[in-house]
Amino acid sequence: MSSSSSTAAERDFKREFLKIFFVLFGVLLICLALFFVNHHENNKYIIKTLQLNGSAEEGDALFKINCVGCHGITARGLVGPDLHSITQRLNDKEIIKQVTGGLTPPMPSFEIDPVNMSNLLKYLHSLE
Ligand code: HEC
Structure with missing residues (x-):
């Protein structure tokens, strides 16, 4: 009985852990995407400026x-x-x-x- 309740707790823990892991992973992906979009916009701005006289x-x-x-x-x-x-x-x-x-x-x-x-x-x- 006590061993089955501890595995249930373990499963809960795993589920929570995975949830948190995927949320953090999602946040990381969004940050990376924003970084690249921003980088791309900056580059476009610089290229456009340097083309002008x-x-x-x-x-x-x-x-x-x-x-x-x-x-x-x-x-x-x-x-x-x-x-x-x-x-x-x-x-x-x-x-x-x-x-x-x-x-x-x-x-x-x-x-x-x-x-x-x-x-x-x-x-x-x-x-x-
Ligand atoms: C509020 C004050 C302030 C204004 C307004 C300002 N600057 Fe500056 N600027 C500084 C300071 C202070 C530095 C030195 C920063 C450092 O290297 O720590 C600097 C550095 C620079 C540098 C690099 C100098 C070097 O030796 O590396 C350039 C180029 C420059 N400014 C251009 C401009 C231009 C162009 C404008 C107007 C569009 C401008 N700044 C407006 C205060 C100002």
């Missing part, structure tokens, strides 16, 4: 609105670093990640469409 003047205007508060009116640095030789130190993809990623506070992440991102890149290249 932006305007340095438009980029300059954009810089004056969004970036001078921290990088200075002539991009010589203030709170944020001097950006004059930035295109020698970082490639375009890295600069896009810096501007859109929000990975280095206090610099915020900017939601910026590919055309304007391309303009900004052109402006940063013109600083050399």
Whole structure:
């Protein structure tokens, strides 16, 4: 009697364990799927931006609105670093990640469409 009730408890435990296992597995799969979709969207954004040939003047205007508060009116640095030789130190993809990623506070992440991102890149290249 006591041995049969313990196997029932064991079966219950197994069932619970499997339930939890599959829920966690499902959550993991969803996370992976979201990660790949996000990665794919980021790549599409970068490819689209790099295909465009932006305007340095438009980029300059954009810089004056969004970036001078921290990088200075002539991009010589203030709170944020001097950006004059930035295109020698970082490639375009890295600069896009810096501007859109929000990975280095206090610099915020900017939601910026590919055309304007391309303009900004052109402006940063013109600083050399
Ligand atoms: C709130 C302040 C702030 C604003 C606004 C800001 N930045 Fe920054 N930025 C920083 C800081 C601080 C860093 C240094 C981050 C670090 O490396 O820790 C930085 C770093 C960078 C870098 C990398 C520099 C390097 O030497 O690696 C680039 C490129 C850059 N910013 C571009 C921009 C552009 C373009 C804009 C406008 C769209 C902008 N930033 C707006 C504060 C700011």
